[in-house]
Amino acid sequence: ADGLKLAAAGKLTVCTHLPFKPFQVRDTKGAIVGFDVDYMDLVAKKLGLTQTIVDTPFEGIKSGQDLKIGKCDVAAAGMTITKTRQQVMDFSVPYFDNTQSLLVKAGQPYKTLADFKGKKIGGEVGNTGLKFAQNNAAKYGFTVVEYQDTTTLQQALATNQIQGAMDDLPIWTVLVAEDKRFTIATKFATNEQYGYSVAKGANPKLLATVNEVITSSLKDGSYAKLYTKWMQL
Numbered sequence: 600a601d602g603l604k605l606a607a608a609g610k611l612t613v614c615t616h617l618p619f620k621p622f623q624v625r626d627t628k629g630a631i632v633g634f635d636v637d638y639m640d641l642v643a644k645k646l647g648l649t650q651t652i653v654d655t656p657f658e659g660i661k662s663g664q665d666l667k668i669g670k671c672d673v674a675a676a677g678m679t680i681t682k683t684r685q686q687v688m689d690f691s692v693p694y695f696d697n698t699q700s701l702l703v704k705a706g707q708p709y710k711t712l713a714d715f716k717g718k719k720i721g722g723e724v725g726n727t728g729l730k731f732a733q734n735n736a737a738k739y740g741f742t743v744v745e746y747q748d749t750t751t752l753q754q755a756l757a758t759n760q761i762q763g764a765m766d767d768l769p770i771w772t773v774l775v776a777e778d779k780r781f782t783i784a785t786k787f788a789t790n791e792q793y794g795y796s797v798a799k800g801a802n803p804k805l806l807a808t809v810n811e812v813i814t815s816s817l818k819d820g821s822y823a824k825l826y827t828k829w830m831q832l
């Protein structure tokens with residue numbers, strides 16, 4: 600494909616951070632599946648490439664570093680578009696609306712942030728949810744604890760090391776549908792939008808293709824299909 604800068608010939612190399620179900624997660628056979636994975640397959644197909652996924656810490660993704668050093672061509676990680684991140688990478692048009700949500704153990708009395716005085720709330724390293732929790736910690740008197748991924752975060756909650764877990768609403772919505780130990784105490788109107796991203800200034804043709812795929816999928820019904828396939832919102 601002309602005008603494309605690729606990390607590996609013939610491949611669309613995608614950086615993500617697992618697990619982030621339903622956007623990217625390993626199925627029971629170990630294959631990486633999810634909403635973002637299906638989307639990147641559409642982009643790869645359009646370019647005559649095959650997708651290959653690199654699972655890597657979120658810090659390297661959100662800092663723009665992985666894209667900059669050519670570890671991957673595109674980041675697809677349920678990543679929120681923020682002003683800070685826009686300075687270090689080029690985002691696609693938005694493809695998903697998100698708000699923060701607070702997961703608690705079922706049957707616990709936590710309803711609002713005010714109920715967490717003297718308690719602990721966990722979040723994922725480098726995430727908008729962690730930042731949101733940190734920004735509210737002093738006001739409500741809770742402590743924030745950082746975890747590497749959604750698995751360690753929910754395990755910490757399950758084992759009472761923390762009393763609340765802050766993360767993106769679609770993630771906790773899918774989890775509570777499957778795991779009755781947990782419930783969503785409250786949601787916050789953080790008004791986030793996810794975008795896919797490429798290296799800053801370096802891959803305009805790839806970015807244009809990602810945008811075309813998003814825009815046309817909204818019109819031709821393929822977005823709606825993927826949404827129904829993966830979301831339980």
Ligand code: ARG
Nearest residue numbers: 616619676677678679726727
């Ligand atoms: N939307 C949040 C953010 O951008 C969380 C993304 C986490 N993604 C992941 N694949 N673990 O900060």
